[in-house]
Amino acid sequence: MFFCLFHNLSPNCYTAVAMTFEAPDYYRLDELYSADELVVRDSVRKFVQHSALKTLPSCFEEGRFPDELVGEIASLGLLGANLEGYGCAGIGPVAYGLAMQELERGDSGLRSFVSVQGSLGMYAIYAHGTEEQKTRWLPELAAGKKIVCFGLTEPDFGSNPSGLQARAELVGDEYILNGNKMWITNGSIADVAVVWAQCDGEINGFLVEKDAPGFSTTLQKGKWSLRASITSELHFEDCRIPRECRLPNTTGIKAPLMCLNQARYGIAWGAVGAAMACYSEALEYAKTRVQFSAPIASFQLVQAKLVEMLSGITASQLRCHRIGRLKEQGTIRPQQISLAKRDNVAVALDVARSARDILGANGIMEEYQSGRHMRNLETVKTYEGTHDIHTLILGNDITGISAFGGEE
Numbered sequence: 001m002f003f004c005l006f007h008n009l010s011p012n013c014y015t016a017v018a019m020t021f022e023a024p025d026y027y028r029l030d031e032l033y034s035a036d037e038l039v040v041r042d043s044v045r046k047f048v049q050h051s052a053l054k055t056l057p058s059c060f061e062e063g064r065f066p067d068e069l070v071g072e073i074a075s076l077g078l079l080g081a082n083l084e085g086y087g088c089a090g091i092g093p094v095a096y097g098l099a100m101q102e103l104e105r106g107d108s109g110l111r112s113f114v115s116v117q118g119s120l121g122m123y124a125i126y127a128h129g130t131e132e133q134k135t136r137w138l139p140e141l142a143a144g145k146k147i148v149c150f151g152l153t154e155p156d157f158g159s160n161p162s163g164l165q166a167r168a169e170l171v172g173d174e175y176i177l178n179g180n181k182m183w184i185t186n187g188s189i190a191d192v193a194v195v196w197a198q199c200d201g202e203i204n205g206f207l208v209e210k211d212a213p214g215f216s217t218t219l220q221k222g223k224w225s226l227r228a229s230i231t232s233e234l235h236f237e238d239c240r241i242p243r244e245c246r247l248p249n250t251t252g253i254k255a256p257l258m259c260l261n262q263a264r265y266g267i268a269w270g271a272v273g274a275a276m277a278c279y280s281e282a283l284e285y286a287k288t289r290v291q292f293s294a295p296i297a298s299f300q301l302v303q304a305k306l307v308e309m310l311s312g313i314t315a316s317q318l319r320c321h322r323i324g325r326l327k328e329q330g331t332i333r334p335q336q337i338s339l340a341k342r343d344n345v346a347v348a349l350d351v352a353r354s355a356r357d358i359l360g361a362n363g364i365m366e367e368y369q370s371g372r373h374m375r376n377l378e379t380v381k382t383y384e385g386t387h388d389i390h391t392l393i394l395g396n397d398i399t400g401i402s403a404f405g406g407e408e
Contacts (some may be wrong), residue, residue: 021049021105021280029035029136029321033094040091041098045077048106056107060372063221065109065189066228074144078103078114080122086138088122094324097269101320105269105277108376109229111270116185117141119262121148124194127258128205130250137192137207149190150255151181151208158183159389162253166197166236168246169207175199175206175246177214177239187232188217194233194247196256205250206241214239226379250287261334264384265327268340272316274377275348278355278370279309283366285359297357305354312347319344335397342390349377349390 012241023045030038048070052069053183059066073079077089082096090202091099104111125133125148140146157163165177177197187193191214208215218233234315283306291378296302326332352374363371381387396402 013106013188020284021197021277023276024279024281024313025345026310026311029317032321033098034290037092037095037098037223038244039233041102043103044076044078044099044102047072048102048110051105052106052110053172056228057366057369057372060107060109061227061366063223063227065113065230067189068146069110070113070144073114074142074313075297079116079144080118080126080138080142081116082123083126083138083142086126086134087142088138089142093327094321096267097320097324100266100269101273101276103273105273107228107372108270108274108380109226111266111273112185112226112229112391114267115263115270117148119188119266120124120259121151121186121192121194122207122256122377123262124150124247124250124259125207128247128255129207130244130248132244133207133247146191147186147235149186149193149232149234150259151184151187151193153181153183154178156407159386160324161196162203162257164196164198166195168199168204170199170243173243174240175243176274177206177208178239179236181234183220184234186230187234189220189230196234196250197342199246202251203256205247205255207245207247208236208239208241209245211304212239212241223379227375227376234342256336261337264281264337265323265339267314267380267384268323268337268344269320271341271344271348271377271380272313272320273311273379274373275309275316275344278348278373279306279313281368281370282306282309282358283353287363302358305358309351309354309369312351316344317348335394338390338393342387342394342398343387345377346387347379349374349381352377 053073054064078099080088081091084090100111103114122138125137141148152161154164154166168175168177179197191210193204195208196203196205214237216235220231220233223231271273286302286306289296323332323336323340326336342372352370355370356374359368359370362368394405400408
């Protein structure tokens with residue numbers, strides 16, 4: 001099906017801007033991807049190189065989301081790309097992962113927008129909504145005509161979502177929602193929010209439209225990371241939503257965690273893209289930057305850094321390929337996704353820091369991308385489960401003993 005949505009992405013569809021990115025593939029993983037998967041990857045790679053990268057650096061500098069790219073992203077079939085029907089592309093897990101890799105090669109904020117739209121918001125409606133809810137929202141969300149956000153995190157509850165304090169109470173034919181959400185990507189531009197709240201002693205999901213009485217948003221400012229992404233607070237003060245706006249199959253913490261697993265999977269792939277961008281830039285710079293009458297790539301210390309960067313990227317690529325095939329088979333476990341998210345983001349952050357170091361003073365200049373990726377990755381390390389939280393998830397899995405405080 002994705003050929004219909006990617007039909008305009010022939011190798012000749014973009015011209016004018018010369019390709020300067022060389023993707024590392026030391027273990028020849030391209031040979032393990034299908035032709036269809038490579039078409040998706042190469043199509044998104046061209047979009048990022050020839051379109052997105054024209055505006056992303058300035059958006060980061062200005063602290064502005066590149067909303068002018070939404071239409072093009074939608075035309076590529078990237079919104080809800082791994083969902084079936086309702087105008088979604090229906091591509092496989094590996095093709096989807098490769099698309100997220102290329103988007104984050106441009107900027108983490110760009111991949112975050114697509115992840116929240118598809119893997120969190122649209123997936124929540126797709127997996128837990130009624131047929132009427134799916135029919136109403138998914139086609140317009142897939143087309144980029146509507147934007148969705150995912151309201152789970154609260155000011156006092158991030159790593160422990162089961163403790164959230166937002167409350168919904170059924171009064172007649174309406175739910176009355178009270179509470180606050182924080183660190184919500186797309187929040188201030190969303191037409192509808194998937195909001196998680198306690199209701200009758202259990203966590204439930206609700207669809208809250210932007211014009212619902214008692215619903216407001218505040219743009220979170222002052223970020224030095226993920227600046228090309230909208231981050232907002234959501235406020236609900238006796239917010240009245242129709243009874244039919246409850247997502248029916250969402251009783252308990254398992255429902256939002258299912259959505260988070262979808263997003264974490266994409267993050268694991270996306271981190272590889274950020275690392276690849278930094279490595280490519282550092283390698284090219286090292287080969288052309290001359291000091292002491294020789295390119296710095298000839299120095300042992302620089303070569304050691306480049307080798308460590310390539311080693312980490314190669315390991316991350318292998319992790320992604322394996323979890324992609326497991327997801328394709330329907331046998332993947334959430335803990336396997338945790339390992340990939342945890343390790344791949346840590347690798348990417350190390351790669352970005354090494355790249356910035358190789359670039360020397362130029363590494364802090366906006367014309368180079370490694371510093372931008374380094375700052376973004378500090379956020380990626382934190383959201384969708386911090387590095388330490390995923391460590392504890394894995395520790396619990398391999399020992400059978402929970403190290404989390406309080407009750408499980």
